[in-house]
Amino acid sequence: MIANLSEVQARARVVAEARRWIGTPYHPGADVHGVGVDCGMLLVRVFVDTGLVPPFDPRPYPQDWHLHRDDERYLGFLLGRTREVAAPRPGDIVMVRQGRTYSHGGIVTAPDPLVLVHAFSPAQAVIEEPVSRNGLLAQPHRAPRFFSLWRAP
Incomplete structure (x- = not known):
């Protein structure tokens, strides 16, 4: 057991489990390895399947909720289970602003340069990439925030 x-x-x-999902097609609201997953359910599956977080299901959620609302729904799920950190480490969560809220997340696989595994709809799959090479995520207004399950050393 991971404990x-x-x-x-x-x-x-966590990093190994996230990478295991690479190539899984992007599908809103799905959480089946090799079949379909979105960025939120990828985080849920990785942390639940590694035994770090008790099972929970944030669904249903509309695919475009972040475009029409100001409430930080995604951050609400994280803040009850993690703490915000200034400097990410492998296995931590990165959140970026899309639309009006922080609504896209991934798992940090390397901190400098920042590399993440995420289910990315423009790629139509789970991918691993440096944030600096992603024209959408690297924009300054995206303002990444980092969260960790672990306490500071």
């Missing part, structure tokens, strides 16, 4: 692992080992498991 017996060190933080370093647990973070490595």
Whole structure:
């Protein structure tokens, strides 16, 4: 069980599990490896399937809620389970602003330069990429925020 692992080992498991999803098609609201997943359910599956977070399901949610509302729905799910950190480490969560709210997330696989695994609708799949190479995510107004399940050292 992951509870017996060190933080370093647990973070490595999170990164490995996130990478296992690479190539899974993007599908809003789905959470089936190899079949379909969106960015929110990718985070849920990775952290639940590694045993770090008890099972929960944030669905249903409309695909375009972030375009029409100001409430930080996605951050609400994170803030009850994580803490915000200034400097991410592998296995942490990155959130970026899309539309009116923080509504796109991924799992950090490298902090400098920032690389993440995320289910990205323009790519139509789960991909791993440096944020600096993604024209949408690298824009300054996206203002990435980072969250961690682990306490500061």
